[in-house]
Amino acid sequence: MNQASRNDDRTSTHADASLQALASLDWPGPERNRRIEEFLMHNQQKATHHRARAGIWLGVAAVLLGGAVYGGVRLYDRYLVKMNVNGKESVHEVEALPDGNALVEVPLEGGGTARILVGPENVGEDGRIRAGIIVQDSGTGEATQTVTIEAIPPGGATPAQQPAKPDDKKDGQPKEPAPN
């Protein structure tokens, strides 16, 4: 091995050792960086504010649209219960319970009473509550009594009578009734 080669080898070893020494340096500073912590804190507060503001606007929008009401806010004061018993119509007014729901009692032709609880969870896309029951003859299967319930928001107009179909209560979300 000539002198030049030996010098190259020494340089090589020296450079590698220096790189290794540099790579093995540990962090001697604090475990936290106050500037980043402050940045994160600021962002968290900002996100919270955004969420709160979004929540307020959503709440306002919900009230304006007369939409779903959850969390104890009462939207409907009274309910109009429109009954259709074998083609004979009658309308009854029912006061809403403090939680915004209403328990509607329907006298059945054959005796007894059917009860149906309606509330904000029954709000349809148009902001009105619709629910209904159908009393069927157990022998023939024919509908003997049809009850349609529609909610009237405070100050709202009386909704048109729209009889419910038997499967309107599926999934707890009544579908738009078929036009007459």
Next chain:
Amino acid sequence: MSVQASMVGDVFDLTSGDAHDAQLVARASDDPRAFEQIYRRHYRMVAAYLYRRTGDTHAAEDLAAETFPPAMKSVRSMHARGVPARLWLLRTATNAASRWSRTAARRARRETARARPDESRDHRSDRNEELEAVRAAIERLPERFKAVLCLNTLAGLSTSETATALGVREGTVKSRAARAREMIRRSLGQTTGGAR
């Protein structure tokens, strides 16, 4: 909400690695607290890497502060591209350190011209001459070689991780790393040769 956060925190402590980071990154788009977890997991690693690059704790802290906030802002890109947070942070830190070294070099030249050259280095935490010589040699490297050498050697990333962080092929990483080491050797050889 706070109950949920503390529960999540407990779960996080039981897991580790890039897969866990990926979950945090996915959440961090909407929840700054998830990014806080990323910060706490990786701050030391990033700061140590920047310290190796700069030899200065204050500079490393400053550069870390330039690394995490942009990473947080680009967390959606991080999530979309599927690059592990650790690699993303080191890549960002590499860029920040390179910018710093260029500025530091300009500042050093200005201060040298004022005939009081040692004053600019008074705040240095690590004044080991040998390490300073290696750092100087690294900073003289062309950027593409410097990035590979720093991530591969100083940050301790594997060849494939370095390739992922830089968006190049592993073969490119290997050849650039070898070339960078060769340039360092020559640079140090000339430095020591010149000094003797």
